[in-house]
Amino acid sequence: MAGNTSAPGVTVTSRVLALLGAFDEHHRALTLTDLARRAGVPVPTAHRLVAELVAGGALARRPSGEYVVGRRLWDVGLLAPVEIGLRRVAEPFLHDIHAATRATVHLAVRDGSEVLYLERMRGRASVPVVSQIGSTLPMHCTGVGKVLLAHAPDEVQRQVLQSLQRVTRYTVTQPGLLQQQLEGVRRDGVATTSEEMTLGACSVAVPVMRDDEVVAAIGVVVRSLKRDRAGLVAALQVAAQGIGRSLG
Amino acid sequence: MAGNTSAPGVTVTSRVLALLGAFDEHHRALTLTDLARRAGVPVPTAHRLVAELVAGGALARRPSGEYVVGRRLWDVGLLAPVEIGLRRVAEPFLHDIHAATRATVHLAVRDGSEVLYLERMRGRASVPVVSQIGSTLPMHCTGVGKVLLAHAPDEVQRQVLQSLQRVTRYTVTQPGLLQQQLEGVRRDGVATTSEEMTLGACSVAVPVMRDDEVVAAIGVVVRSLKRDRAGLVAALQVAAQGIGRSLG
DNA sequence: GAGATCCTTCCGCTGGGCGAAAGTCCAGTG
DNA sequence: CACTGGACTTTCGCCCAGCGGAAGGATCTC
Numbered sequence: 001m002a003g004n005t006s007a008p009g010v011t012v013t014s015r016v017l018a019l020l021g022a023f024d025e026h027h028r029a030l031t032l033t034d035l036a037r038r039a040g041v042p043v044p045t046a047h048r049l050v051a052e053l054v055a056g057g058a059l060a061r062r063p064s065g066e067y068v069v070g071r072r073l074w075d076v077g078l079l080a081p082v083e084i085g086l087r088r089v090a091e092p093f094l095h096d097i098h099a100a101t102r103a104t105v106h107l108a109v110r111d112g113s114e115v116l117y118l119e120r121m122r123g124r125a126s127v128p129v130v131s132q133i134g135s136t137l138p139m140h141c142t143g144v145g146k147v148l149l150a151h152a153p154d155e156v157q158r159q160v161l162q163s164l165q166r167v168t169r170y171t172v173t174q175p176g177l178l179q180q181q182l183e184g185v186r187r188d189g190v191a192t193t194s195e196e197m198t199l200g201a202c203s204v205a206v207p208v209m210r211d212d213e214v215v216a217a218i219g220v221v222v223r224s225l226k227r228d229r230a231g232l233v234a235a236l237q238v239a240a241q242g243i244g245r246s247l248g
Numbered sequence: 249m250a251g252n253t254s255a256p257g258v259t260v261t262s263r264v265l266a267l268l269g270a271f272d273e274h275h276r277a278l279t280l281t282d283l284a285r286r287a288g289v290p291v292p293t294a295h296r297l298v299a300e301l302v303a304g305g306a307l308a309r310r311p312s313g314e315y316v317v318g319r320r321l322w323d324v325g326l327l328a329p330v331e332i333g334l335r336r337v338a339e340p341f342l343h344d345i346h347a348a349t350r351a352t353v354h355l356a357v358r359d360g361s362e363v364l365y366l367e368r369m370r371g372r373a374s375v376p377v378v379s380q381i382g383s384t385l386p387m388h389c390t391g392v393g394k395v396l397l398a399h400a401p402d403e404v405q406r407q408v409l410q411s412l413q414r415v416t417r418y419t420v421t422q423p424g425l426l427q428q429q430l431e432g433v434r435r436d437g438v439a440t441t442s443e444e445m446t447l448g449a450c451s452v453a454v455p456v457m458r459d460d461e462v463v464a465a466i467g468v469v470v471r472s473l474k475r476d477r478a479g480l481v482a483a484l485q486v487a488a489q490g491i492g493r494s495l496g
Numbered sequence: 497g498a499g500a501t502c503c504t505t506c507c508g509c510t511g512g513g514c515g516a517a518a519g520t521c522c523a524g525t526g
Numbered sequence: 527c528a529c530t531g532g533a534c535t536t537t538c539g540c541c542c543a544g545c546g547g548a549a550g551g552a553t554c555t556c
Contacts, residue, residue: 004514004540011543012260012513013297017304021320023327033533042515047535049261049513056265065534069328072269077325078382079271080317092372099347124340134326251510252545259512260544281502290546295504297544313503 006042012049015041019049020058020073025135029066083109086216087118089246090208093239094119094218100235103220104129106205108144110152111136113160115145118216127223128198140164140178141171143203144217146191150182151207151214157182170195190233191217192225204229206236210247218243254290260297263289267297268306268321273383277314331357334464335366337494338456341487342367342466348483351468352377354453356392358400359384361408363393366464375471376446388412388426389419391451392465394439398430399455399462405430418443438481439465440473452477454484458495466491 022030022038030038036046050067053059057072090107098105098121107119114136122129131137139145139152139160149160164173172178185191192204205219218240220232270278270286278286284294298315301307305320338355346353346369355367362384370377379385387393387400387408397408412421420426433439441451453467466488468480 004542006515008542011300013264013300014304016261016264017301017306017320020306020324023324025327028327028329031533032535043534044515044536045513052259052261053265056262056269058265058268069324071328071330072265073321073325074328074330075325075382076268076271076317077321077323077328078380079273079276080319080322080325081276082319082322091370095343095346095369095372098343121343122339124343132326134323251512251543252508253511254546256511279502280504291503292505292546293544 015039015045016049016053019046019053020069023069025132029062029068031066035067083118083216086208086243086247090119090216090218090243093242094121097218097220097235097239098123101220101222101232103127103222103232104131106131106144106219106221107216108142108148108219109216110139110148110156113139113156115139115142115148115217117144123221125223127201127221129201129221130198137197138165138167141167141193141196143191143193143205143219143221146181146185146193147205147207147217147219148214150185150191167197168195168199170199172196189237191219192229194225204232204236206233206240208240208247209244215247216243263287263293264297264301267294267301268317271317273380277310277316279314283315331366331464334456334491334495338367338464338466338491341490342369345466345468345483345487346371349468349470349480351375351470351480352379354379354392354467354469355464356390356396356467357464358387358396358404361387361404363387363390363396363465365392371469373471375449375469377449377469378446385445386413386415389415389441389444391439391441391453391467391469394429394433394441395453395455395465395467396462398433398439415445416443416447418447420444437485439467440477442473452480452484454481454488456488456495457492463495464491 018039019035022035032046032050033043035050036043039046050059054061057070059067060070061067094105094107102123102125104123105121106117108115108117116136117131117133120131120133137145139149149157161175161178166173190204190206194202200223201221202225203219203221204225205217207214208216208218218236266287267283270283280294280298281291283298284291287294298307302309305318307315308318309315342353342355350371350373352371353369354365356363356365364384365379365381368379368381385393387397397405409423409426414421437454439453443450448471449469450473451467451469452473453465455462456464456466466484
């Protein structure tokens with residue numbers, strides 16, 4: 001407890017969490033000044049708190065002076081049961097798809113109005129892939145995202161459809177066109193993208209159902225859908241059904 | 249700052265880290281009282297700090313009243329660059345082994361006097377596997393562990409060899425015998441176990457070299473090594489060499 | 497119904513935590 | 527090589543955030 005603070009009522013715990021929250025996938029290494037700024041705490045305060053986090057292994061300081069998330073948080077973070085049942089059940093099926101297609105394979109769920117990637121098995125081919133486990137990407141321009149959006153509550157669809165950000169020049173940004181695509185996804189049970197998220201990368205995805213509800217999406221990322229689109233869809237659907245059955 | 253504390257000098261940050269550190273792979277869900285006990289803080293203090301961690305998403309409280317690690321720590325933990333270069337380079341090779349063998353595949357490094365599992369790709373066969381990503385297991389009774397132990401500094405080998413815990417009735421607990429096995433591992437470049445860690449599970453592992461130094465081990469877990477031991481070893485060695493080359 | 501355990505709330509006490517200011521260090525620039 | 531700017535470190539008077547024993551409520555078990 002400090003007194004003499006510029007922010008009465010802000011606790012040490014909340015400052016610690018703010019400092020840890022300063023890191024994200026675009027900011028994996030931060031200087032002390034950056035950390036303080038992003039966490040909204042004065043530099044000397046950040047300096048003291050960060051030193052304790054380093055001592056406890058929650059953060060680590062590189063020779064360059066930048067801080068990164070430490071091993072202790074890696075350990076603890078792995079214990080978080082984020083969709084653990086789904087991930088455990090899906091893993092063998094994802095391996096099957098990966099072995100059969102050699103493409104990047106995804107398992108994702110809806111996270112508000114974005115897609116959260118739970119598993120990513122990178123393929124061997126040099127197709128650019130921006131996702132990683134734990135990352136969130138937009139729903140309107142990813143295969144798994146379109147699947148999850150097509151089956152999202154009306155309110156989520158409305159929210160997403162009214163702010164369609166362009167990511168590449170192929171990104172669908174007209175609400176009407178995307179709406180039509182989502183109807184097609186609901187009808188056919190398959191979503192595709194063509195360089196809408198990343199140039200040089202196309203994707204195809206299908207829903208994972210449990211009790212008539214879409215709980216996740218699985219998909220692959222390839223250079224082109226022209227070759228063997230039907231085979232990819234078949235493999236994904238077989239795996240999705242296997243996962244759905246195993247979820248009980 | 250608080251005053252009026254039973255533990256002068258103990259900071260809020262260190263208490264927070266102690267609470268988070270109360271979780272481990274054998275304690276993934278904890279009651280408030282358990283948390284307080286394991287963190288060494290009085291229950292009302294734990295109550296207050298835990299409530300803040302829950303509010304910040306670092307912990308989550310289940311309907312049963314038990315606490316688990318929350319989504320925010322999963323997010324932050326994933327940002328920790330724990331052997332990230334090695335894991336990234338190794339991933340495709342591990343997929344190759346997995347596709348070829350259908351067995352559980354491991355990538356591990358030495359962590360003091362234990363093995364730290366960086367990757368685990370579960371196989372389809374019902375071979376019991378106790379490892380998981382982020383877990384540490386003993387070196388003397390796991391395949392990857394024997395590889396890493398064989399190439400560990402003398403001090404580490406001495407330390408491990410003088411306290412060999414029995415895990416199953418097949419665990420090697422005589423230092424002399426293990427020493428001979430380690431010599432064989434250094435000579436042949438392969439380590440094996442037979443139900444030494446888990447009944448019903450055998451393993452085979454090889455080292456990953458970079459600049460004549462063992463930086464990791466990869467291995468597979470199977471029901472029996474009697475079938476196709478040579479094939480498993482060949483696949484592992486090819487992959488290990490690929491990883492080593494890619495590490496530069 | 498009693499007992500044990502867990503969880504929640506209270507509140508007087510107090511020193512942990514606060515951050516502006518000053519100083520040090522280092523990289524970049526002219 | 528000297529100077530500048532920015533990052534980082536240290537100081538220390540101030541003060542209220544945090545402390546936890548005690549008490550009470552809730553729940554589970556026998």
